[in-house]
Amino acid sequence: MSPVPIRYGARPCSLVVCRGCCCGDARKNPGVDHAGQLARLRRAAADSGGRLAVRVSDCLGPCAQANVVVVQPSTEGRRRGGRAAWIGFTADDDCVDDILAWTAAGGPGIAEPPATLTLQMIDPPAEAKRRAR
Numbered sequence: 001m002s003p004v005p006i007r008y009g010a011r012p013c014s015l016v017v018c019r020g021c022c023c024g025d026a027r028k029n030p031g032v033d034h035a036g037q038l039a040r041l042r043r044a045a046a047d048s049g050g051r052l053a054v055r056v057s058d059c060l061g062p063c064a065q066a067n068v069v070v071v072q073p074s075t076e077g078r079r080r081g082g083r084a085a086w087i088g089f090t091a092d093d094d095c096v097d098d099i100l101a102w103t104a105a106g107g108p109g110i111a112e113p114p115a116t117l118t119l120q121m122i123d124p125p126a127e128a129k130r131r132a133r
Contacts, residue, residue, distance in 0.1 A: 010075040012053050013107035015041055015099065020059030022066040029067060032091045037067075044100050052103050060086075061125035067091050068122070069099060073108035082109020088122040095120060 017038060018024070024034040038056070045052040051074075060068045065088030073082030085108055087099065098117040105111035113121075 012048070012051050013074040013077060013103045013110075014053040014055060014072040015045075015103065016055050016057050016060065016070040016072065017041060018058075018060040018066070018068040018070075019056050022063040023060070023068055025066070029091045032067070034067070037090075037096060040096060041100070044103075048104070062086070062088060062122055065089055065122050070124075071099065071103065071107055074106070074110070077107050077109030080109040082107065084108065084124070085113065086122045086124045087117060087120050089120050 019034070019038065022028050024038075026032070026034065038054075041054045045054045060070065062068055067088075067090045069087045069090045071085045071087065073084065087095070090096065090099070095117070098114040102111060102113045102117060
């Protein structure tokens with residue numbers, strides 16, 4: 001699949017990576033290379049030619065489902081009806097592979113997520129739902 005062209009002033013697909021109280025905590029998810037995972041996501045964003053951005057949040061809220069990543073649609077994805085997808089339990093490389101493959105294909109509103117990733121999608125906290133309206 002060819003990359004989605006970027007228009008001037010358009011926002012890319014974005015990943016918001018939780019690294020607060022529970023996400024990114026070696027005590028909660030021992031054996032996970034949290035720093036390596038974040039470095040991998042940032043490297044993918046740097047290599048994307050502006051089609052992907054990565055931000056870090058202190059705490060996104062659903063701590064019972066740590067580690068949490070929110071995939072936000074690009075401007076074009078939102079125009080096509082895409083909405084932010086909240087993904088829980090993102091502690092393994094296969095999940096990161098799926099997230100990166102989906103965002104490389106365009107992300108929400110542009111491409112369907114891998115089926116395995118769909119199984120990890122979670123409901124955002126109530127406050128995030130209110131902000132999205």
